[in-house]
Amino acid sequence: MHILQNLVQMTGQRDHLRLELSVLSTFLQLPRITNVRALELLKLDDEYWVRPRTWQQAGQLVSAPQDFANDPQRFALHELPYLHACIANKQQQAQHSPGIGQHIIWLPVWMHDQVRACVEITQSEPISAHSLDVITGVFNVYQNYQSLLDYSERDALTGLLNRKTFDEHLLRFAAAAQTTASEEFSWLAVIDIDHFKQVNDRFGHLFGDEVLILVANLLRTAFGSQHRIFRFGGEEFVVLMPPSLKEAARAALEAFRNLLAAHEFPQVGRVTVSVGFAGAKLSSPVEILGQADQALYYAKENGRNRVCHYECLQDQGLLQNSQVSHDDVELF
Numbered sequence: 274m275h276i277l278q279n280l281v282q283m284t285g286q287r288d289h290l291r292l293e294l295s296v297l298s299t300f301l302q303l304p305r306i307t308n309v310r311a312l313e314l315l316k317l318d319d320e321y322w323v324r325p326r327t328w329q330q331a332g333q334l335v336s337a338p339q340d341f342a343n344d345p346q347r348f349a350l351h352e353l354p355y356l357h358a359c360i361a362n363k364q365q366q367a368q369h370s371p372g373i374g375q376h377i378i379w380l381p382v383w384m385h386d387q388v389r390a391c392v393e394i395t396q397s398e399p400i401s402a403h404s405l406d407v408i409t410g411v412f413n414v415y416q417n418y419q420s421l422l423d424y425s426e427r428d429a430l431t432g433l434l435n436r437k438t439f440d441e442h443l444l445r446f447a448a449a450a451q452t453t454a455s456e457e458f459s460w461l462a463v464i465d466i467d468h469f470k471q472v473n474d475r476f477g478h479l480f481g482d483e484v485l486i487l488v489a490n491l492l493r494t495a496f497g498s499q500h501r502i503f504r505f506g507g508e509e510f511v512v513l514m515p516p517s518l519k520e521a522a523r524a525a526l527e528a529f530r531n532l533l534a535a536h537e538f539p540q541v542g543r544v545t546v547s548v549g550f551a552g553a554k555l556s557s558p559v560e561i562l563g564q565a566d567q568a569l570y571y572a573k574e575n576g577r578n579r580v581c582h583y584e585c586l587q588d589q590g591l592l593q594n595s596q597v598s599h600d601d602v603e604l605f
């Protein structure tokens with residue numbers, strides 16, 4: 274009965290981290306389970322890295338305060354050889370008993386052939402067929418619900434994060450940016466396809482849609498898993514970029530602009546984008562978006578197919594005083 278109540282509570286969550294906390298506390302209520310962790314996995318240059326994202330501390334479940342890039346607890350996946358082999362072989366679970374009273378099971382969360390998280394459970398006794406059934410049963414409900422949540426957050430055409438989830442991501446992004454102590458800034462970039470109406474008018478909506486899908490694929494190729502990429506509107510995309518120096522952010526955006534400009538789109542040929550970006554340290558979420566939008570507007574007005582940085586334009590006196598132009602943002 275306890276498990277049922279926990280499952281009801283678990284599937285009432287609308288947020289990935291709360292859902293994770295909920296499944297871990299469900300596992301902790303099962304007999305013989307002594308420890309649980311949720312591990313986050315990130316693929317960098319073909320190698321997976323791991324960090325504990327949620328774990329038990331003094332009887333409480335706690336989550337890592339910082340993001341992956343700044344987490345000193347991260348380590349290479351091969352330091353967990355059983356989980357490493359399990360993922361390399363695309364398996365559903367791995368088990369290992371490192372000592373008396375320590376029996377570990379790892380359950381990777383598979384999504385689109387990738388693993389982004391894994392639940393690690395330690396039992397005091399060997400894992401019997403019955404307890405394996407209960408553990409995998411709870412885990413499968415969690416995994417199904419996780420992918421349902423993920424599906425509701427994505428744009429149907431491109432598979433990118435949708436506009437609906439943007440506000441929440443932006444609030445979290447702006448809050449995290451304020452606590453970054455280094456010289457580096459987090460960045461918000463607005464990317465808009467140039468003259469996209471002409472693509473639709475000349476080739477029809479189906480080819481227009483194909484351009485949107487291919488642009489989304491190029492965005493995924495150009496930006497790593499630490500970036501959050503949204504389809505913001507029809508032919509407008511937003512990228513939330515992890516902390517870096519301004520030059521590095523500009524270089525990444527220029528690399529994307531060049532990649533796209535060199536791409537031969539079937540039938541349509543060449544397409545370009547304009548980009549505006551702004552730093553996220555001191556401003557409020559609405560201001561950051563408004564600033565990136567002003568830089569985009571400047572890029573559109575000054576030849577398109579270019580990357581413009583808000584603060585640089587401001588320093589050169591090329592912009593009016595800061596004003597928010599995205600009047601459809603509902604952040605407060």
Ligand SMILES: Nc1nc2c(ncn2[C@@H]2O[C@H](COP(=O)(O)OP(=O)(O)OP(=O)(O)O)[C@@H](O)[C@H]2O)c(=O)[nH]1
Pocket residue numbers: 430465466467468469470471473477478479480481482485506507508573577
């Ligand atoms: N095929 C397709 N077209 C879309 C979709 N959403 C929006 N659009 C089109 O995107 C076009 C946007 O046009 P505009 O806002 O005038 O901008 P633009 O032609 O890209 O010009 P600039 O941004 O000034 O370079 C419109 O023709 C919309 O119909 C979609 O999901 N699929």
